[in-house]
Amino acid sequence: xxxxxxxxxxxxxxFRLGSEQQKTEQLAADFKVVKPVFQNDKKLAEFLTHPKIxxxxxxQLVVDAFQGVDETVLNTLQLLVDRHRTSIIPxxxxxxxxxxxxxxxxxxxxxxxxxxxxxxxxxxxxxxFAARLGKSAVQFNNIVDPSILGGIKIRVGNTIYDGTVKGxxxxxxxxxxxxx
Numbered sequence: 001x002x003x004x005x006x007x008x009x010x011x012x013x014x015f016r017l018g019s020e021q022q023k024t025e026q027l028a029a030d031f032k033v034v035k036p037v038f039q040n041d042k043k044l045a046e047f048l049t050h051p052k053i054x055x056x057x058x059x060q061l062v063v064d065a066f067q068g069v070d071e072t073v074l075n076t077l078q079l080l081v082d083r084h085r086t087s088i089i090p091x092x093x094x095x096x097x098x099x100x101x102x103x104x105x106x107x108x109x110x111x112x113x114x115x116x117x118x119x120x121x122x123x124x125x126x127x128x129f130a131a132r133l134g135k136s137a138v139q140f141n142n143i144v145d146p147s148i149l150g151g152i153k154i155r156v157g158n159t160i161y162d163g164t165v166k167g168x169x170x171x172x173x174x175x176x177x178x179x180x
Contacts, residue, residue, distance in 0.1 A: 003087070003088045003091060004091065006088060007091035007094075007095050010085075010088075010092045010095075011092050011095030012099065014027065015099040015100065018072070019103075021072070023072070026070055027070060027073060028097055028100045030069040031093040031097065032097075033066075033069065034073065034077070034093065035089070035093045035094075037065070038089040045086070047061065048062075048081060048086045049086065055081060055082060058081045059081050059082070062074070062077045098157070104136070105136035105137070106136060106137045106138065107130075107133055107137075107156055107157070108141070109138050109140050109156040110141045111125060111140045111141070111143070111153070111154050112155075112164075113142060113148070113151075113153075114145070114149070115144060116142055116144060117140075117142050122140050125138075125154075126139065129156070133156065140154075147166065148165065148167070149164065149166045149169075150165040152164065
């Protein structure tokens with residue numbers, strides 16, 4: 001079974017549990033704290049996957065490292081240590097956050113531009129994309145990417161809206177090559 005499918009199953013179970021306990025927002029906030037640690041700390045990943053370190057020691061490290069988080073989050077992390085699934089924790093968190101946003105009628109998106117967008121520009125884009133996607137709101141994370149030359153590229157989930165100069169040039173190039 002692929003890691004993507006497994007991550008979606010864990011996220012779905014966590015979302016249902018959070019909904020039953022009426023703490024989906026609390027879990028989302030705690031997961032936003034946990035994700036960068038598992039995503040960026042290579043030493044932690046090595047420790048948690050080392051075959052000579054027993055599970056009790058690994059679980060105790062997780063408990064000590066994340067003392068302030070909700071008990072559900074902590075239990076989930078320990079379960080994933082038990083099942084040797086710590087490598088997919090960031091994917092589980094991403095899927096969980098998507099479910100929370102869908103329930104609220106929101107979407108997270110990334111906008112790539114050659115410069116930082118002003119607050120007015122972001123607000124205008126958020127409104128127009130919320131209407132386009134049928135959501136109540138869209139939150140943009142702005143990433144500066146000078147390689148796009150001009151324009152913007154927006155990524156919402158797995159969909160990319162490319163209005164960049166680089167993208168247009170690539171499309172023209174492909175048409176010319178296919179015409180020959």
